[in-house]
Amino acid sequence: xxxxxxxxxxxxxxxxxxxxxxxxxSDPQNYVSEDAVQKVSEFLRIPxxxxxxxxxxxxxxxxxxxxxxxxxxxxxxxxxxxxxxxILIQLCEMLNVxxxxxxxxxxxxxxxxxCLGICGNAPAMxxxxxxxxxxxxxxxxxxxxxxxxxx
Amino acid sequence: MSLKRTDILICCxxxxxxxxxxxxxxxxxxxxxxxxxxxxxxxxxxxxxxxxDYGPVMMVYPEGVFYRNVSVDDVEELVDxxxxxxxxxxxxxxxxxxxxxxxxxxxxxxxxxQIKVALANCGYINPDKIEEYIALGGYEAxxxxxxxxxxxxxxxxxxxSGLRGRGGGGFPTGRKWQFCYDQKADYKYVxxxxxxxxxxxxxxxxxxxxxxxxxxxxxxxxxxxxGAQKGYFYIRAEYPLAISRIKKAIVQAHELGLxxxxxxxxxxxxxAEVRTGAxxxxxxxxxxLISSIEGRRGIPNxxxxxxxxxxxxxxxxxxxxxxxxxxxxxxFTKGPDWFAxxxxxxxxxxxxxxxxxxxxxxxLVEVPMGVTLRELIFEVGGxxxxxxxxxxxxxxxxxxxxxxxxHLDTKIDYxxxxxxxxxxGSGGVIxxxxxxxMVNIAKFFLEFTMEESCGKCIPCRVGLKQMYKIMxxxxxxxxxxxxxxxxxxxxxxxxxxxxxxxxxxxxxPVLSTIRYFxxxxxxxxxxxSCKTKVCLPLMHFFINKDKCIGCxxxxxxxxxxxxxxxxxxxxxxxxxxxxxxxxxxxxxxxxAISKIAGVGYKPIDxxxxxxx
Numbered sequence: 001x002x003x004x005x006x007x008x009x010x011x012x013x014x015x016x017x018x019x020x021x022x023x024x025x026s027d028p029q030n031y032v033s034e035d036a037v038q039k040v041s042e043f044l045r046i047p048x049x050x051x052x053x054x055x056x057x058x059x060x061x062x063x064x065x066x067x068x069x070x071x072x073x074x075x076x077x078x079x080x081x082x083x084x085x086x087i088l089i090q091l092c093e094m095l096n097v098x099x100x101x102x103x104x105x106x107x108x109x110x111x112x113x114x115c116l117g118i119c120g121n122a123p124a125m126x127x128x129x130x131x132x133x134x135x136x137x138x139x140x141x142x143x144x145x146x147x148x149x150x151x
Numbered sequence: 152m153s154l155k156r157t158d159i160l161i162c163c164x165x166x167x168x169x170x171x172x173x174x175x176x177x178x179x180x181x182x183x184x185x186x187x188x189x190x191x192x193x194x195x196x197x198x199x200x201x202x203x204d205y206g207p208v209m210m211v212y213p214e215g216v217f218y219r220n221v222s223v224d225d226v227e228e229l230v231d232x233x234x235x236x237x238x239x240x241x242x243x244x245x246x247x248x249x250x251x252x253x254x255x256x257x258x259x260x261x262x263x264x265q266i267k268v269a270l271a272n273c274g275y276i277n278p279d280k281i282e283e284y285i286a287l288g289g290y291e292a293x294x295x296x297x298x299x300x301x302x303x304x305x306x307x308x309x310x311x312s313g314l315r316g317r318g319g320g321g322f323p324t325g326r327k328w329q330f331c332y333d334q335k336a337d338y339k340y341v342x343x344x345x346x347x348x349x350x351x352x353x354x355x356x357x358x359x360x361x362x363x364x365x366x367x368x369x370x371x372x373x374x375x376x377x378g379a380q381k382g383y384f385y386i387r388a389e390y391p392l393a394i395s396r397i398k399k400a401i402v403q404a405h406e407l408g409l410x411x412x413x414x415x416x417x418x419x420x421x422x423a424e425v426r427t428g429a430x431x432x433x434x435x436x437x438x439x440l441i442s443s444i445e446g447r448r449g450i451p452n453x454x455x456x457x458x459x460x461x462x463x464x465x466x467x468x469x470x471x472x473x474x475x476x477x478x479x480x481x482x483f484t485k486g487p488d489w490f491a492x493x494x495x496x497x498x499x500x501x502x503x504x505x506x507x508x509x510x511x512x513x514x515l516v517e518v519p520m521g522v523t524l525r526e527l528i529f530e531v532g533g534x535x536x537x538x539x540x541x542x543x544x545x546x547x548x549x550x551x552x553x554x555x556x557x558h559l560d561t562k563i564d565y566x567x568x569x570x571x572x573x574x575x576g577s578g579g580v581i582x583x584x585x586x587x588x589m590v591n592i593a594k595f596f597l598e599f600t601m602e603e604s605c606g607k608c609i610p611c612r613v614g615l616k617q618m619y620k621i622m623x624x625x626x627x628x629x630x631x632x633x634x635x636x637x638x639x640x641x642x643x644x645x646x647x648x649x650x651x652x653x654x655x656x657x658x659x660p661v662l663s664t665i666r667y668f669x670x671x672x673x674x675x676x677x678x679x680s681c682k683t684k685v686c687l688p689l690m691h692f693f694i695n696k697d698k699c700i701g702c703x704x705x706x707x708x709x710x711x712x713x714x715x716x717x718x719x720x721x722x723x724x725x726x727x728x729x730x731x732x733x734x735x736x737x738x739x740x741x742x743a744i745s746k747i748a749g750v751g752y753k754p755i756d757x758x759x760x761x762x763x
C-alpha cells in the first residue's frame with residue numbers, strides 16, 4: 001500500500017520526515033496509522049520508537065484520524081490582534097466541534113497553529129494546503145460552505 | 152513572436168493569494184479573451200509587492216499604475232476602461248488622507264523610503280521563469296565570481312560589505328564563511344534556513360516565493376566561498392508555495408547547467424535540494440535544524456562545536472538565512488562598498504521588515520539600516536489607523552522585546568535595539584495601539600515559546616512553564632505581591648542557563664514589558680484591574696442607567712440570563728454571573744453599555760482613566 005511512496009526515496013533515516021508527510025497526505029483521514037509506522041520501520045530499518053518520537057515531536061503530524069480538511073487557524077499575536085479569537089469561536093460553533101475535534105461527517109478538523117506567515121492579511125488560516133486571509137464571519141461561512149458543496 | 156503592448160503584474164504572494172488574486176487573474180484572462188486582446192496583453196503572476204493590507208494588488212506597465220484592493224467584480228470595468236479606452240481607474244489607486252490620488256507607483260509614500268536589495272525583483276518578475284531573473288542580471292554574480300575570484304576573495308568581499316546574518320543572530324556573514332572555509336574536510340554543506348517561525352514574520356516566505364533564483368544564486372556564492380558540494384533549503388512545511396517554487400528553480404537551474412558539474416566551465420560542482428520541516432519552531436535554531444535534516448527530532452545541541460566546524464553529519468556546514476543569501480548577488484554586482492554605504496556604523500545595508508498589527512500599511516518593506524522606528528511605523532507604515540494612539544511595538548518576535556513611544560526615534564540597528572531591550576531579530580514588527588494590554592501580549596508570546604520548547608533543558612522546559620503560570624494568575628485576577636520580582640528572577644535565570652537561543656530569549660517579551668509597562672502589571676496585581684479591558688476577569692460590562700431605555704434587548708440576548716430589570720427600573724448586570732461575552736454591548740441600540748476596568752462587583756468610576 002505504501003510501495004508507491006517508498007519507491008520515491010532511498011531507505012535512509014534522513015528521509016523519514018518526507019516519507020511521513022507523504023503517507024499522511026495520501027491518507028484520506030490525514031494521519032499516520034500504526035500500520036504505516038510498522039511499514040516505515042521495516043523500510044528504513046529503524047525502531048518504531050524513533051518514528052513515534054519524530055511523529056509526536058512535529059506538530060503537523062497526527063497519529064489519530066482527522067477530517068478530510070484540516071483547518072489550521074493561526075493563533076499568533078498578529079492574528080490575535082486582528083480578531084482571530086472571534087473567528088475561532090465562530091468556526092467551532094459553525095462546525096459544532098471543539099479545537100482538536102473532527103466533525104461527525106468526517107469533513108473537517110479544527111486545529112490551532114503557530115504563525116503561518118500571512119500576517120499582512122490577518123486573521124488567517126490554512127485548510128490543507130490552501131491559505132485564506134483577511135477572515136471575517138461572512139468569508140468564513142462562504143469558505144466552509146464552498147468546501148461542503150464540493151465534497 | 153507577438154509584441155505585447157501592456158504588462159499586467161498581479162501580486163500572487165501568499166498574502167494576496169489568500170485575498171483572492173488567483174481568481175482575479177482567471178477573470179482577467181477571460182475578459183481579455185472576450186475582447187480578443189489576449190495577444191496584446193501580458194498577464195504575469197509575481198511575488199509579493201509589499202502592501203499586503205491593500206491586497207489584492209496589481210501594477211500595469213508601461214504606465215506604472217498601481218491598483219489596490221482589486222476584486223473580481225472590478226475586472227470587467229478595468230479591462231474596458233483602462234485597457235480598451237486608455238483611462239486608468241482612479242478609484243482603485245492609492246489615496247492619502249486628503250484624497251490625493253497616487254497615479255504612479257513611484258509617488259506612493261509606502262515605497263518612497265524603501266531601497267530594495269533582497270526584494271529587488273519581488274513583484275516585478277514571474278518567479279517561475281528563470282529567463283526573467285537572468286534578464287534582470289541574475290546569475291551574473293556567480294558567473295563573475297567563478298571567473299575572477301578565488302574563494303578567499305569571495306569571502307573578503309562579503310566581509311567588506313559588512314553583511315550580518317539576517318535571521319536574527321546578526322553574526323557577520325564573512326566571518327562565518329571564513330570559519331567554514333578554514334576547516335579541512337572532504338564534504339561541506341550550505342544550508343538555507345527557511346524555517347521562519349517568528350509570529351509576525353513573512354519576509355523569507357515572500358523572498359522564496361517571489362524570487363527563488365536569487366536565493367539559489369546566493370547559496371551558490373556561499374558554497375563556492377566555503378568549498379561546499381551540496382546545499383539544502385530547509386523550508387517550513389507551512390510554506391507549500393515556497394517549497395514548490397524553489398524545487399522548480401532547482402530544476403530550471405539544472406536545465407541551464409547552472410547546477411551540477413563544472414558550472415560556467417569552472418571546477419565548481421554544486422547541487423541543491425529541498426528539505427521540509429513538519430511544524431516545529433525550534434527547528435529555526437541551526438543545530439535543531441540539522442537534527443531535523445538528519446531525520447531526527449529537532450532537538451538543539453550545545454555549541455561549541457558550531458555548525459561551521461561540525462554540522463550536518465559532522466561536516467563543516469554554513470547555515471545562512473534566506474534574506475542573507477538574497478543580499479549576496481547584489482553585493483557582488485554593485486560592489487561591497489555600495490552595500491556598506493547604507494546603514495549605520497555597525498549595521499550595514501538594508502533590512503526587510505514585516506509590518507503587522509495596528510498599522511495602516513501592513514506588509515513587507517525593505518529599508519536601509521539606521522532608519523528610525525518613527526520613520527518605519529509612521530512614514531512607511533502610514534501610522535496607526537482609526538484615530539488610535541500608538542502604544543508599543545514588538546520587534547524581533549518572541550525573542551525580542553516591546554518598545555514604547557519614548558523609543559520611536561531610535562535608529563534601527565543591531566546594537567541600538569539590543570541596548571533598548573529589543574532586537575532586530577528576523578524582521579517582524581508588530582505595532583500595537585492603546586487598546587492592547589501589554590501583560591496579555593507578553594503572556595501570548597510566552598505561551599508560544601513555552602509550547603515550542605523542545606523540552607531538552609530544564610531552565611526552558613520547566614522555567615517557562617513556571618513563568619507562564621504566574622502570568623496566568625496575574626491576568627486572571629489572582630496576581631500577588633512578589634510576582635513581578637519572581638518573573639524577573641526566573642526570566643534572568645532562564646536567559647542565562649538555557650541551552651539554545653529559544654530559551655535564552657523567550658523571557659524577553661515579559662522582561663521588556665515589565666521594564667516599560669510595570670504600571671500595567673501593578674494595576675493587574677494590586678487593583679485587579681486591566682485598564683485596556685482586554686483581560687476579561689479584570690474588566691466588566693456596565694449599563695449606564697441614564698442612557699438605558701429599558702428595551703430589554705440585552706437581557707434577551709444574554710446567554711446566562713444575568714441581566715435583570717424592567718422598562719421602568721432599567722437594566723443592570725449581575726456581575727458575579729456575567730461571562731463577559733459582550734453580546735449585550737453589541738445589541739444595545741443606544742450604546743448604554745460600556746466596558747469598564749476592574750472586576751466590577753461594584754461600579755467603578757473610570758472617568759479619570761488615561762485610556763478613555
